[in-house]
Structure formats: structure tokens, C-alpha cells
Amino acid sequence: MTSSAGISHPGLGAFPPPALQTFPQAVTSNVAIARTRTRSWIMAVVKADGYGHGATVAHAAIAAGAEWLGTTDIAEASKLRAAGLTVPILTWLNPSGVDAEAAATDQIDVAVGSVDELEALLKHAASRVPVHLNLAVVDVADEEAARLWAGKIAVACGWPQEVRRFRYATTGVPTPETA
Numbered sequence: 001m002t003s004s005a006g007i008s009h010p011g012l013g014a015f016p017p018p019a020l021q022t023f024p025q026a027v028t029s030n031v032a033i034a035r036t037r038t039r040s041w042i043m044a045v046v047k048a049d050g051y052g053h054g055a056t057v058a059h060a061a062i063a064a065g066a067e068w069l070g071t072t073d074i075a076e077a078s079k080l081r082a083a084g085l086t087v088p089i090l091t092w093l094n095p096s097g098v099d100a101e102a103a104a105t106d107q108i109d110v111a112v113g114s115v116d117e118l119e120a121l122l123k124h125a126a127s128r129v130p131v132h133l134n135l136a137v138v139d140v141a142d143e144e145a146a147r148l149w150a151g152k153i154a155v156a157c158g159w160p161q162e163v164r165r166f167r168y169a170t171t172g173v174p175t176p177e178t179a
Contacts, residue, residue, distance in 0.1 A: 022053040024060035031064035043068035043090065046080065055083035062087055074099045074108060081106040090132060100125035118152050 027044075034042055044061030046054045046069055058069050058080050069085065071077045072093040080089060091103070092111035097120065103110050104127035112118045113134040121129065133153065 020053070022056055024056055027057050027060040028064040031061050031066050035065035041068055042066040043070045045070040046076070047072050048076075055080060055085070058083070058085055074102050074106075074110075077108040078102055078106050081108070092132075092134070098124070098129075100129055101127065103129045115148050115152050122152075 031042060031044065042061075042065060044058060044066040046058050046061075048054075054071075054076065061069070062085065067087060069077070069080055069087055069089045071080065071089060071091050073091050073095060077089045077091050088109060089107075090109045090111060091098075092113075094110065094117075098110050098112075098117075100110075100121055101124075102108070104125060107130075109130040109132055110121060111132040111134050112121060118131070118133070121131065133149075
């Protein structure tokens with residue numbers, strides 16, 4: 001065999017393409033060990049569709065005692081739903097935005113990490129979507145950010161009274177409920 005650089009490599013021949021193997025029994029064993037060491041719920045994370053083996057890995061993890069599945073986006077979570085998995089699924093990265101209707105239809109929880117993400121989700125969701133807020137409190141003295149989050153949380157939860165209270169607290173304009 002001769003390389004593109006013209007260097008001869010006798011006896012190498014053709015190599016078979018690489019193949020990824022999954023070992024569901026290893027997943028089952030690992031989750032079972034974790035289950036014996038905690039009373040907390042276990043989430044099995046199946047990123048990138050488990051390199052093409054997502055449903056296989058997910059079924060093994062659930063069979064061993066995992067109660068939740070985690071994925072990076074709605075499309076991956078929808079594939080798991082299509083494979084018959086009914087346990088709760090959380091997506092948390094959603095790099096290209098959230099398909100709110102797919103999340104609602106497939107009963108997929110969505111994590112948001114910013115007010116902008118939450119606003120976009122609320123804007124596009126015609127149905128209820130369970131939302132997990134990823135809040136990193138770095139500056140407790142940042143009252144403006146706290147008010148903004150609180151107001152958005154109230155909107156997301158459908159709490160009209162609280163929304164009016166937050167508007168009053170942030171703008172000073174009374175509403176009938178706050179006057």
C-alpha cells in the first residue's frame with residue numbers, strides 16, 4: 001500500500017471502518033450501582049442520540065432505575081419519545097432554539113438559562129410546556145435582574161396578579177389591585 005505522500009506501507013491493506021459498540025449491560029450495571037447509593041432521582045443523559053444508540057442506552061438506564069432522561073435538544077428528546085420512552089425528559093441546551101410545540105406535544109421539559117430564552121419560549125408556545133429555570137445567582141444586589149426574572153416567572157406561570165404587582169414594583173404605576 002502506498003500513501004498519498006508516496007510512502008510505501010507493505011502489509012497494511014484495507015482497514016475496516018471504525019464502529020461504535022454500546023454495552024447496555026454496562027449502562028444497566030452503572031445505573032444500578034448509582035441507585036443503591038442515592039435516594040435521589042437519577043437522570044440518564046443521552047446526548048447526541050448516544051452516537052446513534054440513544055434509545056438502546058435510554059431503555060437500559062430506565063430498566064435499571066433511572067427515572068429521568070436528559071438530552072441537549074427537543075429533536076433528540078422526540079426520538080426517545082418515538083422509541084416508546086414515557087419517563088420525564090429534560091432538554092437543557094437547545095442550541096438552535098426551542099420548538100415549543102414539539103416540546104408540548106411530546107411532553108418534554110425545557111430548561112432555560114436566560115430571560116431572553118424564557119421570553120422566546122413563551123412567545124412561541126401555544127400550549128403549556130414545563131419549564132426549568134437555570135438561575136445562577138452571582139450578584140444578589142442586582143435588583144433589576146431579580147425583578148426581571150420574577151416578572152418573567154410570573155408570566156410563565158400564568159400568575160396575572162403577580163405580574164401586576166411586579167409591574168407596580170418596577171414602574172410605580174398602580175393597577176386596580178395595587179392602588
